[in-house]
Amino acid sequence: MLPLDHPTIPRPRIGVLLVNLGTPDAADTRAVRRYLAEFLSDRRVVEIPQLLWQPILRGAILTTRPKKSAHAYQQVWTDAGSPLAAVTRAQAAALKDAFGAEVLVDWAMRYGNPAIGDRLRMMKEAGCERILLAPLYPQYCAATTATANDKAFLALAAMRWQPAIRTLPPYYDDSAYIDALARNVTEALAGLDFAPDAVVASFHGMPQRTLERGDPYHCHCRKTARLLGEALGRPLTVAFQSRFGRAKWLEPATDTTLEAMPAQGIRKVAILAPGFSADCLETLEELAIRGRESFVAAGGTDFAYLPCLNDGADGIAMLRTLLARELEGWVTPA
Numbered sequence: 001m002l003p004l005d006h007p008t009i010p011r012p013r014i015g016v017l018l019v020n021l022g023t024p025d026a027a028d029t030r031a032v033r034r035y036l037a038e039f040l041s042d043r044r045v046v047e048i049p050q051l052l053w054q055p056i057l058r059g060a061i062l063t064t065r066p067k068k069s070a071h072a073y074q075q076v077w078t079d080a081g082s083p084l085a086a087v088t089r090a091q092a093a094a095l096k097d098a099f100g101a102e103v104l105v106d107w108a109m110r111y112g113n114p115a116i117g118d119r120l121r122m123m124k125e126a127g128c129e130r131i132l133l134a135p136l137y138p139q140y141c142a143a144t145t146a147t148a149n150d151k152a153f154l155a156l157a158a159m160r161w162q163p164a165i166r167t168l169p170p171y172y173d174d175s176a177y178i179d180a181l182a183r184n185v186t187e188a189l190a191g192l193d194f195a196p197d198a199v200v201a202s203f204h205g206m207p208q209r210t211l212e213r214g215d216p217y218h219c220h221c222r223k224t225a226r227l228l229g230e231a232l233g234r235p236l237t238v239a240f241q242s243r244f245g246r247a248k249w250l251e252p253a254t255d256t257t258l259e260a261m262p263a264q265g266i267r268k269v270a271i272l273a274p275g276f277s278a279d280c281l282e283t284l285e286e287l288a289i290r291g292r293e294s295f296v297a298a299g300g301t302d303f304a305y306l307p308c309l310n311d312g313a314d315g316i317a318m319l320r321t322l323l324a325r326e327l328e329g330w331v332t333p334a
């Protein structure tokens with residue numbers, strides 16, 4: 001902790017809280033069960049009445065999935081822990097001094113640790129009277145963006161003296177985001193030892209019904225892909241990954257798309273996940289490991305997974321631009 005009452009160190013007045021989804025504390029069955037129980041009990045994530053859903057979750061799902069998911073987490077776990085947490089921590093560290101000494105930059109997770117409420121209370125104690133909440137989801141989805149904000153407001157509901165709050169809007173069509181992706185992808189494609197027949201943009205899926213009920217996520221994904229394709233000068237193949245449960249999810253599914261490609265003469269593929277601001281289980285295990293395996297098993301010859309923006313220079317410059325815009329009027333530009 002900073003010695004906040006030291007006369008030469010200015011007290012932060014403003015907080016920026018980067019928020020991502022959350023991840024287990026360890027790659028073992030117990031930790032994954034705890035994480036999944038919290039995540040999948042969120043009514044914004046699974047929109048089935050709790051009376052029906054909880055017995056299914058506590059029965060079939062939490063008795064089988066944690067072991068399987070823990071095995072998947074073990075394949076991507078790093079010395080710094082879960083990739084999602086390691087990258088988000090690194091993003092916060094890279095932005096630490098971006099907005100001057102009066103701005104405290106920190107990070108939190110919607111599920112698990114560090115908890116949003118704990119970090120907001122810490123910021124308040126550190127002197128932050130104004131806080132910018134930044135859910136790091138380019139495309140708005142109630143199951144990600146809204147629930148992160150809900151959780152923050154739940155913590156504020158318990159405060160007698162609340163800080164003022166702003167939230168980062170979705171940035172799916174923002175030129176800072178599209179340009180950062182285009183630069184990142186161009187660089188990654190230039191480093192490949194093959195020319196891909198197709199470039200796939202894989203977004204996390206959601207139930208088709210959520211789209212029909214008015215969630216803009218699907219439209220945001222399509223627009224990101226169109227703008228990125230225009231910036232790259234080549235159309236992207238859009239697909240949706242990580243299907244969960246029995247309901248119909250957004251289509252086409254990434255796995256069936258990859259498996260069908262070799263028979264259509266597409267044997268060399270590059271794939272990216274522009275909806276994830278940080279690499280995580282869904283990109284590193286589902287796309288880079290399992291996606292490659294199924295593509296090659298179907299007759300594909302070359303496969304490259306292109307990393308997310310993460311804490312790379314393009315990604316950090318983009319976050320700086322987006323956050324600085326939301327801090328306008330709170331922070332005097334340097």
Ligand SMILES: C=CC1=C(C)c2cc3[nH]c(cc4nc(cc5[nH]c(cc1n2)c(C)c5CCC(=O)O)C(CCC(=O)O)=C4C)c(C)c3C=C
Nearest residue numbers: 021022023024045069084141143204206244275280281282
């Ligand atoms: C980026 C946007 C995301 C949307 C939209 C989203 C929706 C959504 N997800 C599930 C179920 C699961 N997701 C899981 C992991 C996971 N999901 C996202 C992002 C979005 N999810 C991320 C970044 C991660 C990775 C977490 C990590 O630790 O690396 C999982 C857990 C893993 C597993 O057991 O497979 C589940 C389950 C639903 C139901 C949903 C609904 C709209």
Ligand SMILES: [Fe+2]
Nearest residue numbers: 021204242282
């Ligand atoms: Fe998910």
Ligand SMILES: [Fe+2]
Nearest residue numbers: 242281282286
């Ligand atoms: Fe997955």
